[in-house]
Amino acid sequence: MNYSVCLLAAGKGTRMKLPYNKVFHRLKKNKTVLDMSLSIFLRDSECKQVVLMYAKEDESYMIERYSKIHRVELHEGGMTRQESAGIGLHFVNQDYVMIHDAARPFVTKEQIDSLKVALETEDACLLMIPSVDTIKIVKDGYVETTPLRQHVYNAQTPQCFKTSLIKKCYEKSLLEGRQATDDAQLVEWYTDVPIKVVLGDLNNKKITLPQDIPA
Ligand code: CTP
Ligand code: MG
Numbered sequence: 001m002n003y004s005v006c007l008l009a010a011g012k013g014t015r016m017k018l019p020y021n022k023v024f025h026r027l028k029k030n031k032t033v034l035d036m037s038l039s040i041f042l043r044d045s046e047c048k049q050v051v052l053m054y055a056k057e058d059e060s061y062m063i064e065r066y067s068k069i070h071r072v073e074l075h076e077g078g079m080t081r082q083e084s085a086g087i088g089l090h091f092v093n094q095d096y097v098m099i100h101d102a103a104r105p106f107v108t109k110e111q112i113d114s115l116k117v118a119l120e121t122e123d124a125c126l127l128m129i130p131s132v133d134t135i136k137i138v139k140d141g142y143v144e145t146t147p148l149r150q151h152v153y154n155a156q157t158p159q160c161f162k163t164s165l166i167k168k169c170y171e172k173s174l175l176e177g178r179q180a181t182d183d184a185q186l187v188e189w190y191t192d193v194p195i196k197v198v199l200g201d202l203n204n205k206k207i208t209l210p211q212d213i214p215a
Contacts, residue, residue: 001096001116004049004163005041006088009034009062009102010077012055015208021058022207023102027214033207036105041098042071044112051091052102053077053084082179086170089163097166098158099183106203107158115160118196124166124187126159127200156200159183165193 013022023034031039041047050072054062059076066072075091077084085099096119100107111127118125131152137144159182169186173179180186184195205212 001119002046002048002094003096003098003116003119003160004051004092004094005047005158006051006053006085006092006097006099007038007041007102008053008077008081008084008088008100009058010053010055010084011081011103013103016212017210021055024058024061025207025213027105033105034102037100037102037107038066038072040107040109040112041100042069043109046116047071048094049073049092051075051088053088080179082170082173085183086174089167089170092163092167095163096160097163098160099166100158101206103207104157104204105207106205107200108204111198111200111204112158114198115158118198119160119162122196123162123193124160124184125196125198126182126184127156127204128153128197129156129200129202129204130154153197155182155184156204156206157182161187165191 009023016022018025024032026032027036041050052066052072052074054074054076056076062074067074075088078087115125131154134149135152136146169190172190173186187193187195
């Protein structure tokens with residue numbers, strides 16, 4: 001299953017409170033968060049293209065470090081994650097695409113393989129984990145309802161799609177100026193295409209807050 005990755009690194013990492021973008025934070029063996037999220041895909045020969053989205057202020061560092069890597073192409077992102085993904089999708093040249101947060105460096109080969117297996121029969125799938133907490137819907141400071149816990153999952157990335165499908169959904173959201181909180185939500189809004197759940201694990205967390213950095 002050949003595919004492209006749209007790897008989103010064009011944020012600022014504000015909540016991480018570092019003097020630089022959190023994706024450049026060094027984890028183990030001096031590898032940055034971005035080095036790790038990129039290398040898992042570069043090790044997969046079926047990943048034919050990495051569309052790597054960067055923020056304007058990171059341009060020179062990104063070009064210096066990543067522009068010579070075969071299969072990687074760099075593009076400037078937008079103001080929001082959705083905008084960066086929408087721009088990146090224009091450059092995707094494979095029939096299937098995995099949209100991945102560069103801030104999730106712990107995704108595994110096994111998870112990517114499971115997503116590829118799902119894509120053989122599905123046009124949309126994503127990594128999710130069952131919620132360990134009871135989730136409550138709140139309105140105006142009061143609990144409204146409690147969804148059944150076995151129905152509640154946390155969405156992660158990669159989120160994977162037939163490229164033509166997700167491109168159409170992004171185009172519609174742009175026309176309507178509608179902001180989703182993940183990619184799969186656009187498929188929910190604009191199509192009846194089923195979105196297959198592939199089980200992820202807690203390790204595939206998004207590095208968001210200072211306490212998310214492993215000791
Ligand atoms: N992202 C992006 N373009 C943006 C905003 C976010 O490509 N305009 C990317 C981030 O680089 C990150 C992923 O989307 O890999 C998930 O977003 P988030 O965790 O919110 O990262 P940041 O927006 O960088 O962090 P913060 O919201 O704390 O500023
Ligand atoms: Mg953000």
